[in-house]
Amino acid sequence: MTTSTRSAGRQAPEELFAEVCDRARHAAVLASVESLLGWDEQTYLPERAGGYRAEQAAALATLVHRERTDPAYGERLARLADGPLATSGPPEVSGTIALLQRDFAKQARLPPRLVEELARTCVEAQQAWRSARAASSWNQLQPWLERVFALKREQASCQLPGRDPYDALMDDYEPGATWQAVALLFERLRAEIVRLVAACVASGRRPDDAVLRRDYPRAAQERFVREVAARIGFDFQRGRLDTTAHPFCSTMGPDDCRITTRWDERFLPTALHGVLHEAGHGLYEQGLPRDWFGLPPGQAASLGIHESQSRLWENLVGRSPAFWEWCFPVARSAFPAALADADAASVQRALMAVSPSFIRVEADEVTYNLHVMMRFDLERALVQGTLAVADLRDAWNERFERDFGMRPPSDADGVLQDIHWSAGLVGYFPTYSLGNIFAAQLIHAARERLPGLDGEIAAGRFDGLLDWLRMHVHAHGRLLESEPLVERATGMPVSERWLVDSLRSRYASAHGL
């Protein structure tokens, strides 16, 4: 035993806990700089600066990994886990110790070489993806995806050896989830959605969405969506909104949450519902316990929970009649020409059109889940070794035809459409539909506890709902996993039934069923 360890051994547990937290916070500072590199890459990086950005990302990823796996930190953490706070400390303390230990073990099993290579390859592969998609050339992307999936399989076998490799990857986004459980939930959801989509299409009464496809000038859209985002509670003093090809939300500090959007001057929901979605993520980030930034009580529970927040605002609020009661006059003053002959009901109805389409991010609320579940099956097969990357394009097209009854006219409209795989985000897709499931269950519970909710929303007051989410979801940080969190918030076990009920009741009537 060295002197420093011995003297450290005499530390009061509280002091040791503070020291461990300081170190974890320091790693979080560096990780937040990594986020800034990523945000800047998507928003403002000059065209030819991508090569060096990959160097920068790799260097930061290596440093973050080194901080997170520092043996002296691990030793302190182990001592803390053996001490009294781990078992009888306040819940946020014992929970922090358990989660930091879990994180440390996962990180420590990753070789630094792999971390560095993953970071660099994923930045380069994203750049290749951009060119490949622009050229609609699967051949350009295929070798990059081969490298990425090889590295991800290696990551899986290192970080959680003995686990199914797909579960090991999904654990980064949805801790505790298993593919079997997710597949089961999705099977039930899929059957219902296929039935609902077929009924909607067969009805021949798809709501007319022409009102959404008029001239919506970009400058007016910018003012309008900022007003809406601020109204639902997004704090622009602690965040911002920029433009990117692929919208996202990224946090690079306790008071620095940045969302992005695309703009379509001929289709209002691209930006409006895109921003409601990203601002929903942002509200969660801004609602996490600020003083615990960088530590488990200040971190998101999972991406499924994250997605539940974005989907809730985008769809369950943003497509509701109550929301449009408030929002329509605001929209009409922003777009007097486009909305001259419209009313709240006609815009809301237009937002309920269901029709199969090729691009996930442009899909309606119902078919969206079919896109996600298909990717879940494909990426799982790639990771588990039952599908080769070389066969992915064909597998995509066949599966798409089975699920949607049509074939993508080009690879850009098919296998090349998403950034995720080239960005190394494997095991991430299922969180989108999990989010939909959680969101429906959460808002169902919120409506029961807050009987005046729709009236408040119709009056443009969103703080009742936001406070409820803050208290029952945001406040827990990462101390509860998704399922216990949703169960505690709603008083019911997690089930797809609230999503199915919600989609069925809202879309059936919109399609005159």
Place this chain on the structure above:
Amino acid sequence: MTTSTRSAGRQAPEELFAEVCDRARHAAVLASVESLLGWDEQTYLPERAGGYRAEQAAALATLVHRERTDPAYGERLARLADGPLATSGPPEVSGTIALLQRDFAKQARLPPRLVEELARTCVEAQQAWRSARAASSWNQLQPWLERVFALKREQASCQLPGRDPYDALMDDYEPGATWQAVALLFERLRAEIVRLVAACVASGRRPDDAVLRRDYPRAAQERFVREVAARIGFDFQRGRLDTTAHPFCSTMGPDDCRITTRWDERFLPTALHGVLHEAGHGLYEQGLPRDWFGLPPGQAASLGIHESQSRLWENLVGRSPAFWEWCFPVARSAFPAALADADAASVQRALMAVSPSFIRVEADEVTYNLHVMMRFDLERALVQGTLAVADLRDAWNERFERDFGMRPPSDADGVLQDIHWSAGLVGYFPTYSLGNIFAAQLIHAARERLPGLDGEIAAGRFDGLLDWLRMHVHAHGRLLESEPLVERATGMPVSERWLVDSLRSRYASAHGL
């Protein structure tokens, strides 16, 4: 001797050189991320995110310093400096070894605690400066400047002990310069400028600049200045232009040079000459040997040389009759209303108005140097201990009245106007007037070697001048210090006479003298 040192001792010198360069390049990658943090802070950081940004900047500064002072790196560098390449290698190799060793020694003498504290304090002090300036409250800034100057004095005594503390600080920006030599050069320049300003003012024939003060809509300005910057050679695929309160140029990669500007819809030169200035910096950065990025042959020689490039494009090109022959039609098509009744000569003449004013960054080309020389004297007194920060405001106002014949109406128009001191940039101001001196001498030489230069400029062809600068200034990187660089480029020792001649001939005639 450890095994690794012994085995390293058997390395071929070229291999050792490559290893040392790799390590220096790695430190440069981290330093470039630090630049991104700084750029983002000025451009897009949310209002309340400043506190955490200071943490991030401090963490990165510490890491960069740790990389630059790694003893294993220092040991290899020392071995290299004792080896054959240091004396008989090609000039860029021997020069790199000498400069890296000099950098290492300076860095290694700075305690990590001081590096971290400086980084954090300077971000916080800049934030305090923004509020203080907005409130025009010297009292708000004073305690921050006290902390900054105390830290800078400590830095001076650590990094170059035994040197005059002001020289020690100036060495970061203008290697090899001494305050005595600068003061001497400035004394001569000052006498001439005071005389010229007095004559211009007394002439009563200040050019009318009303044409510059018409309506110049921002959107049109944006398109116009981008066109001008691209035309003189700024590569927007390797850089970008954004908006900030305080314009600057910052490089965060070999293909990532970012410039910023302010906009004034009632005064065209704010953005136009601001962008010519920053693009001049950018042309230098983009012209440095790309393959040596992060190493001395790929670094700027000094800030004085940097400023010579920005001033040359801003003033010696951007206020010349030849430039306006090309630029006027471009400007008129951008601003048809404002310039309907103007011509090239009237706009160019308007740009030659001299009159004493309070704000350095708005000063004309002639009085600008008075602003700089005053700051040089004040900051030198602060560092050398003959002036206390508590007395700075009064000293500023008195000196200003002596030099300009008027007193600042507020501290915002006086001692609070510049970001430099709160940002820890002490010893930086003299590089502005050194840059003017170098610029005048360089363009004088370029005109002699390129007889058709003004004709080319009048035709909108700037590559002749840029190529000459690339070859005689940019290509040397940091391998020559300012004075030898200018001497070699121009064939003449450095002197203020070319600046004095240039100002006198251009401004005397513009004021009918």
